[in-house]
Amino acid sequence: MQELLSKPLFSIGDKFDVTLSQLLLAILFVIIAALFSHYFSRFITRKILAKFKLAEDNLVILKRLIFFILLAIITVTVLSFFNVPLTAFAFMSGAVAIGVGFGAKTVMDNFISGWILMSERPVRINDIVEYDGHLGRVIEVGNRSTMIRRIDGAHMVVPNSSLLQANLINWTLVDPNIRTSVRVGVAYGSDVEKVKEILETVLKEHESVIDDPAPSVIFEDFGDSALIFDLWFWASVGAVRELRVIRSDIRFNINKAFQEAGIVIAFPQRDLHFKFDEKSSFPITISDQRNSSKPQDKGEE
Template sequence: MIEALKTTAFTLGNEVTVSWLQIIYSIVFIFVAWYASRLLAYLIVRKILSKTKISQDTKAIIQRILFFTMLIMVVLSVLSYLGIPLATFAFISGAVAIGFGFGAKNIIENFLSGWILMSERPIRIGDIIEMDGNLGMVIEIGNRSTQIKRNDGAHIVVPNSQVLESRLINWTLHDPYIRTSVRVGVAYGSDVALVKRLLSEVMADHELIQADPQTVVVFEDFGDSALVFDAFFWVSVQSGREMRLVRSDVRFKIEQRFNEHGVVVSFPQRDVHLNVTNADQLFRQPGAQ
């Protein structure tokens, strides 16, 4: 069996002869080296660099560069083992590249877009972005696609070329703070200065609301049934809480503080006017004289 595998599989010119056994060894070596390269790159980045203050997206870039560097070394080692010079692939690689370029245009485009995203970093791993009405966190920027985890837990896989070309909002590009707001309406006749003070106190007492930038309380409008106030405040995405949960906490505290000081949260009111002239016809019983 071994002697049969040592027979010639193909020759290149008059000097290079490749046997079936060499091809089998090369294939096994490539598969083993592929997984070993991924594991080694992961261990170097996650175990060694985890003690440093390098950001997650920088670690992903380093891991990817290490993996492809080791992969190139594997390919060169296989070619050297087979005794095949690189010049042999000059013409073949050109023809293959042209055909591969036409047949896998989207794959190459997404691959290059992924490297652009990782180098220019308009988005980074851990950023909160809004794209096509979806708000979520970037959890991975891969070779072909970017994974976004929405607030409801769903994972969205977006091709890198679409991420690069589309308009998106990066809420945490320069800092980890996101501004949000809570609206409340109080009854007419309420002490507006007291309402503003209570809202400011609620924001100042909340442990997740940032003192800088400062909370802003705005008397927004004279509504149909309420005096409308908006409280704008900043929360760090690194707090680990969703914005809707933070706003819910703020509303609970506002309700409690308003009750303590006798401030009434407004509700819709409607006045019904009856025509007194026709009131007797409205309430007259059937058959009455």
């Protein structure tokens, strides 16, 4: 066994022979170096760099840089300690080149795209984005792919190259403020000035609705069964779910304020008018008239 481990596998020039034991020890220590670099970089970012209150995506970049720098330093040191020059692995260059050319093109494309995403930062961790018709929050930007948590709780794993080339909508790229709207319809005959005043008060009293830009109440249209109002406002949110909660809270407050003010939230309703012939018990004309009279049970449009 000793003879097998000490037997030269190949020679580099005329002065150096690489034995099996040297090669195995070098590979073992490189693996240990990778594990050490991973845990040490995570310790540095969580215990030391996190105290500087850096953004989470910046911490990810620093952690990744520390990992690769440590791995490179330890690898070179270990190989030098065992007298294994880097040229000892020159014989692998041909196989690596073939692998990159045929099988690793997509992997390298995603890897480089991941570094571009982290450097240019069109997408950051905790950003609310819309990708391929799905709305969600970015929870991780990895070397190969980016993970997005959708509003329904499912996780989307998107290749970095696809994310970089797609028409991506980032709702919180510049700031955490998102513009949204709530629509409500009131019965015909309602005091529209009073309706506008109530809606403006509801927006003003909600803590998540920001004052600049100021919210606005728009008398949108005369609908078939209702006078339609749109509430446009900007809200500061930290997650996709918060935006839905804000809109829900505003609808609750509108319903309560309208009930207290005696304003009816309209719903579609029809009146049918039958006209009978004097000689027949069957109607000869039927007229259909839509209105929005006061319902027995109030509800949203």
